[in-house]
Amino acid sequence: MTENERKDETGWNFDNSYARLPESLYSSLPPTPVRAPKLTILNERLAASLGLSSEALRSDDGVAVLAGNRVPEGAEPLAQAYAGHQFGYFTMLGDGRALLLGEQITPQGERVDIQLKGSGRTPYSRGGDGRAALGPMLREYIISEAMFALGIPTTRSLAVVSTGQAVVRETDLPGAVLTRVAASHLRVGTFQYAARFGTIEDLRALADYTLQRHYPDALTENNRYLVLLREVIGRQASLIAKWMLVGFVHGVMNTDNMALSGETIDYGPCAFMDAYDPATVFSSIDRQGRYAYGNQPSIAAWNLARFSETLLPLLHDDQEQAIKQAEAEIANFFVLYQRQWLAGMRAKLGLTGEEPEDESLIEELLGLMQKYGADYTNTFRALTLDRTEASDLFDSEEFARWQERWQARLGGGPEAKDAARQLMNRSNPAVIPRNHRVEEALAAAVDDGDLTVMERLLAALSNPYAYSPDQDEYCTLSQSSRPYRTFCGT
Ligand code: AMP
Ligand code: MG
Numbered sequence: 503m504t505e506n507e508r509k510d511e512t513g514w515n516f517d518n519s520y521a522r523l524p525e526s527l528y529s530s531l532p533p534t535p536v537r538a539p540k541l542t543i544l545n546e547r548l549a550a551s552l553g554l555s556s557e558a559l560r561s562d563d564g565v566a567v568l569a570g571n572r573v574p575e576g577a578e579p580l581a582q583a584y585a586g587h588q589f590g591y592f593t594m595l596g597d598g599r600a601l602l603l604g605e606q607i608t609p610q611g612e613r614v615d616i617q618l619k620g621s622g623r624t625p626y627s628r629g630g631d632g633r634a635a636l637g638p639m640l641r642e643y644i645i646s647e648a649m650f651a652l653g654i655p656t657t658r659s660l661a662v663v664s665t666g667q668a669v670v671r672e673t674d675l676p677g678a679v680l681t682r683v684a685a686s687h688l689r690v691g692t693f694q695y696a697a698r699f700g701t702i703e704d705l706r707a708l709a710d711y712t713l714q715r716h717y718p719d720a721l722t723e724n725n726r727y728l729v730l731l732r733e734v735i736g737r738q739a740s741l742i743a744k745w746m747l748v749g750f751v752h753g754v755m756n757t758d759n760m761a762l763s764g765e766t767i768d769y770g771p772c773a774f775m776d777a778y779d780p781a782t783v784f785s786s787i788d789r790q791g792r793y794a795y796g797n798q799p800s801i802a803a804w805n806l807a808r809f810s811e812t813l814l815p816l817l818h819d820d821q822e823q824a825i826k827q828a829e830a831e832i833a834n835f836f837v838l839y840q841r842q843w844l845a846g847m848r849a850k851l852g853l854t855g856e857e858p859e860d861e862s863l864i865e866e867l868l869g870l871m872q873k874y875g876a877d878y879t880n881t882f883r884a885l886t887l888d889r890t891e892a893s894d895l896f897d898s899e900e901f902a903r904w905q906e907r908w909q910a911r912l913g914g915g916p917e918a919k920d921a922a923r924q925l926m927n928r929s930n931p932a933v934i935p936r937n938h939r940v941e942e943a944l945a946a947a948v949d950d951g952d953l954t955v956m957e958r959l960l961a962a963l964s965n966p967y968a969y970s971p972d973q974d975e976y977c978t979l980s981q982s983s984r985p986y987r988t989f990c991g992t
Pocket of ligand 1: 597626627629631632633758
C-alpha cells in the first residue's frame with residue numbers, strides 16, 4: 503500500500519499553521535515510539551465528524567499513529583512552548599509530555615488540533631518522563647466527553663491507546679497515549695511565554711495567529727488586540743459560568759491550563775461537586791483551596807489579568823493608557839460572568855423574565871443546600887421532576903417556605919408550568935460523572951481490562967438531559983463517607 507492510499511483510507515488532512523509561527527514558540531520533534539500499542543477506546547462519532555475512518559484508525563497502521571509510532575502523512579509534530587503561573591508562581595513550562603501532530607481540516611472546513619498526550623519526552627519535559635498512565639487518560643476521556651454532552655465547551659478525546667510499557671509513579675502503572683482534539687492549544691501561558699521570553703514580533707505574530715484562529719472578525723477592528731482581550735474575557739466568563747452551573751471543579755486553574763479558545767482544557771484533578779459547598783476541593787495538592795469551586799470566577803479573573811499584562815505592549819504605545827484599557831476589560835469579567843450565571847440559574851429554576859428578587863431566591867436555595875449538605879445535581883433534578891425526596895433539606899421548614907416563594911415567582915397556569923418544566927429539563931442534567939462511578943469504570947478498565955463498565959457510563963453521560971429510567975442508577979450517591987480525592991501529575 504502506498505503512503506497516499508493509506509492517508510486517504512484514514513482521512514487525515516493536516517495543515518500545520520502553528521509550525522509557520524516564529525520558531526521560538528515551539529520545538530519540532532517526532533513522538534517517541536512505544537513497545538506494544540493496543541487500542542483501548544476509540545470515539546467513533548468524533549472520528550466521523552473529523553472525517554476519519556474508524557475502521558482505518560482501528561487497523562495496525564491507525565493504532566500506530568494514535569500511539570505515536572508512525573507520523574501520518576502531512577503531519578509536522580511539535581511541542582508547544584508556554585509558561586504559566588502554577589498556584590500563583592511563574593514558571594517556564596511547555597508541552598512536556600504532549601505533541602501537536604498538526605491541525606486536522608475537517609470535512610466541514612473546521613481546523614482542530616490533533617494532539618498526542620503521553621507521547622514521550624520533549625525539550626520542555628524538565629524532570630518528567632513524558633509519559634501518561636492509562637487511568638488518568640481514560641479519566642480525561644470520560645470527563646471531557648461528559649462535558650461535551652453537557653454542552654460545555656471542551657477539548658475532546660478521540661482515542662486512548664495503551665503502550666505496553668509501565669510508567670513509574672508511586673507504583674508502576676500501565677502507560678497510555680490520549681489523542682486530544684482541541685479548537686487549539688493556545689493558552690494564557692503561551693502569551694506569557696512570548697511576552698517574557700520572545701520578541702515583540704513573536705508576541706504580535708502569536709496575537710494575530712490567535713485572532714485568525716478564534717476571532718477572525720476582530721482582525722479588521724481598530725484596536726484588534728483590545729478586541730482579542732475582550733473576546734477571550736467574554737468566552738471565559740461564559741465558560742466559568744457553565745462550570746459553576748453544573749458543579750464542575752477544574753482543580754488546577756493555572757494560567758497554562760486556560761485556553762484562549764474558551765474550551766475547558768487539561769483534565770487533571772477535576773471532579774464534580776456532590777453536596778453543595780463553595781469550599782469544595784478535590785485535588786490533593788490544592789491544600790490552600792486556591793482552586794475551590796467557589797473561587798473559580800475570581801481565579802479566572804486573576805488569570806485573565808495575567809493575560810492582559812502580556813498584551814500591554816500591543817494595546818497602546820503609552821503604557822498607562824494600555825493599563826487603563828486592560829483594567830476596564832478585566833473589571834467587566836465579573837459583570838459578564840454574573841449575568842451568565844444568573845441567567846443559567848434562572849433557567850435551572852424554570853424562571854422566565856427577570857425579577858429583582860430572583861438573585862435572593864437563588865442564593866437562599868444555595869444557602870439551604872449548603873446548610874443541609876444537599877447534593878447539588880440531585881436537588882435540581884428533584885425540583886425538575888417535581889419530586890421531593892426524603893432528605894434533611896426537603897424535610898426542613900425553611901425549604902417549605904422557600905418552595906412557596908419559588909412557586910409564587912413561577913406563577914401562571916398549567917401552560918406556564920409546563921414551559922417552566924421544559925426549561926428546567928434542558929437546564930438541569932440528570933446525570934453527571936459521579937466520582938464513584940468514574941472510579942468504578944476506571945478500575946474495571948485498568949485492573950481487569952474490562953471496558954464495558956466505562957462504555958455503559960459513557961452511554962449514560964452522553965445525553966445528560968434525557969431523564970431516561972436507565973440513567974437512574976447513575977444518580978445515586980457514593981456510600982463512602984470518605985471525602986473524594988484526586989491526584990495530579992499522573
Ligand atoms: P499539567 O499539570 O498537566 O497542566 O502539566 C504541567 C506541566 O508539567 C506541563 O508543562 C506538562 O507538560 C508537564 N508534565 C506533566 N506531566 C509530565 C510528565 N510525565 N513528563 C513531562 N512533563 C510533564
Ligand atoms: Mg497543563
